[in-house]
Amino acid sequence: MAELRVWAPAGLREVVPGDDLVGLLVGLLRADARERPDRAPADGDLLVLTSKVVSKAEGRVVAADDREQAISDETVRVVATREHPGGVTRIVENRLGLVMAAAGVDASNTPEGTVLLLPLDPDASARALRAGVAAAFGVRVGVLVTDTAGRPWREGVTDIAIGAAGVHVLNDLRGQPDSFGRPLTMTVAAVADEVAAAAELVKGKSDGRPLAVVRGLAHLVVDGDGPGARALVRTGEQDMFRQGSAEAYAQGWKDAADQASTTRADWGVEPG
Amino acid sequence: MAELRVWAPAGLREVVPGDDLVGLLVGLLRADARERPDRAPADGDLLVLTSKVVSKAEGRVVAADDREQAISDETVRVVATREHPGGVTRIVENRLGLVMAAAGVDASNTPEGTVLLLPLDPDASARALRAGVAAAFGVRVGVLVTDTAGRPWREGVTDIAIGAAGVHVLNDLRGQPDSFGRPLTMTVAAVADEVAAAAELVKGKSDGRPLAVVRGLAHLVVDGDGPGARALVRTGEQDMFRQGSAEAYAQGWKDAADQASTTRADWGVEPG
Numbered sequence: 001m002a003e004l005r006v007w008a009p010a011g012l013r014e015v016v017p018g019d020d021l022v023g024l025l026v027g028l029l030r031a032d033a034r035e036r037p038d039r040a041p042a043d044g045d046l047l048v049l050t051s052k053v054v055s056k057a058e059g060r061v062v063a064a065d066d067r068e069q070a071i072s073d074e075t076v077r078v079v080a081t082r083e084h085p086g087g088v089t090r091i092v093e094n095r096l097g098l099v100m101a102a103a104g105v106d107a108s109n110t111p112e113g114t115v116l117l118l119p120l121d122p123d124a125s126a127r128a129l130r131a132g133v134a135a136a137f138g139v140r141v142g143v144l145v146t147d148t149a150g151r152p153w154r155e156g157v158t159d160i161a162i163g164a165a166g167v168h169v170l171n172d173l174r175g176q177p178d179s180f181g182r183p184l185t186m187t188v189a190a191v192a193d194e195v196a197a198a199a200e201l202v203k204g205k206s207d208g209r210p211l212a213v214v215r216g217l218a219h220l221v222v223d224g225d226g227p228g229a230r231a232l233v234r235t236g237e238q239d240m241f242r243q244g245s246a247e248a249y250a251q252g253w254k255d256a257a258d259q260a261s262t263t264r265a266d267w268g269v270e271p272g
Numbered sequence: 273m274a275e276l277r278v279w280a281p282a283g284l285r286e287v288v289p290g291d292d293l294v295g296l297l298v299g300l301l302r303a304d305a306r307e308r309p310d311r312a313p314a315d316g317d318l319l320v321l322t323s324k325v326v327s328k329a330e331g332r333v334v335a336a337d338d339r340e341q342a343i344s345d346e347t348v349r350v351v352a353t354r355e356h357p358g359g360v361t362r363i364v365e366n367r368l369g370l371v372m373a374a375a376g377v378d379a380s381n382t383p384e385g386t387v388l389l390l391p392l393d394p395d396a397s398a399r400a401l402r403a404g405v406a407a408a409f410g411v412r413v414g415v416l417v418t419d420t421a422g423r424p425w426r427e428g429v430t431d432i433a434i435g436a437a438g439v440h441v442l443n444d445l446r447g448q449p450d451s452f453g454r455p456l457t458m459t460v461a462a463v464a465d466e467v468a469a470a471a472e473l474v475k476g477k478s479d480g481r482p483l484a485v486v487r488g489l490a491h492l493v494v495d496g497d498g499p500g501a502r503a504l505v506r507t508g509e510q511d512m513f514r515q516g517s518a519e520a521y522a523q524g525w526k527d528a529a530d531q532a533s534t535t536r537a538d539w540g541v542e543p544g
Contacts, residue, residue, distance in 0.1 A: 007276070112452065156460045158461070188429065193426065240517065
């Protein structure tokens with residue numbers, strides 16, 4: 001590992017519904033390379049794209065008044081809810097398998113009076129950009145599409161990978177030797193999320209640089225499109241935090257009370 | 273934001289209990305700067321140190337046979353447990369406020385037959401390295417101490433910041449304008465965790481490079497020691513995932529059953 005370099009070319013105009021996003025991004029990379037030839041896309045580069053511009057190009061925008069309905073439409077399963085002075089925050093699993101507040105529906109960096117839904121298929125968007133860059137520059141890159149999410153137990157949000165193409169999203173180190181020569185047994189690094197985080201540090205949240213280039217991780221780039229970001233999603237049996245603590249507690253209480261009620265009925269005791 | 277660069281100098285020897293870790297790391301940076309003068313520590317650099325070497329220098333090593341007891345000793349509160357073929361994994365809040373499997377006690381990259389506990393006070397370790405680098409090189413850097421942790425809902429592990437000095441660990445963007453000129457309302461970026469993730473990509477897990485230098489984020493470096501990584505910990509009322517779903521469900525069931533039992537006793541019904 002020599003050195004990691006991350007930069008985010010400036011100059012992309014505001015993306016609007018129906019835009020040819022791949023064309024715009026190829027143009028952005030081309031313009032940047034004219035000023036900085038060392039930055040021309042190269043084999044092994046990773047391109048990290050904020051999902052917001054994908055959503056905008058796809059026209060995934062709805063009126064703010066329809067926000068609650070939009071969240072419901074994106075929701076597969078409610079994980080937890082929390083009341084606060086401004087209303088109720090729903091933490092849900094959305095149709096992409098992502099557990100996020102408000103299903104990932106977001107009001108920042110969108111036109112006044114509107115909110116933005118997550119892209120329809122971020123893995124497909126990543127594949128399209130990868131193919132577009134291969135066609136335009138003749139190079140093999142990996143692509144990540146990212147969004148911003150909170151985490152249990154930690155303050156603040158970080159960027160994570162919600163779409164991927166041509167890149168190892170998990171770097172399975174199990175079996176490789178540690179510094180004492182023994183095989184690592186537990187370590188599968190979520191490298192796609194780490195790259196998303198690194199890219200966020202240069203893209204920022206509001207300065208019109210939705211694309212970052214990460215150079216120095218060519219070992220993570222693969223020939224085919226790879227597993228996509230869906231491989232980063234942990235659901236079902238493996239998910240020990242399928243419900244918020246309060247929700248799970250309430251469910252346990254309800255189930256026990258229902259059973260007690262049945263038992264009382266069996267005894268001929270009136271419900272209390 | 274021009275460009276982010278991240279590198280991890282090679283050549284640190286295995287750290288052993290009682291080592292002057294700050295001295296060793298200053299020596300490492302000095303040797304690296306001799307070969308690559310552009311890499312000499314500079315104002316605004318972030319140094320990102322794997323907690324494992326801090327633990328080793330502190331002698332935080334115990335016999336593997338004492339692992340379960342060590343985990344208990346590090347545990348403030350059990351969040352969830354999961355049985356698997358090799359035993360029981362305990363996900364706990366440890367004395368640093370971190371929620372981690374096995375309280376962060378780790379068997380990789382340690383001498384055979386031993387396990388390593390987390391450092392005693394990672395924020396203090398970060399402050400010491402910051403002061404040592406300031407004294408040796410006359411520069412103002414930020415320091416993060418990192419460990420590797422799993423996350424709910426996501427496969428794979430990422431590095432997070434468990435110690436910090438001289439650096440904004442949370443970048444509060446609330447109130448700054450978005451690209452439409454409206455104030456961002458929700459966004460507090462956990463930049464320290466994002467920097468930890470970026471550094472992991474170059475340090476790796478086993479190749480003897482426990483220190484990474486991150487250049488290009490000088491806006492995150494502060495004059496004083498700052499809040500430390502403790503500010504990243506979310507506990508208590510704000511924590512919606514204080515217990516695993518199964519544990520919370522069982523508690524709800526038990527409490528309801530206890531109440532039903534009391535009610536039955538009030539009715540003169542024998543416990544069923």
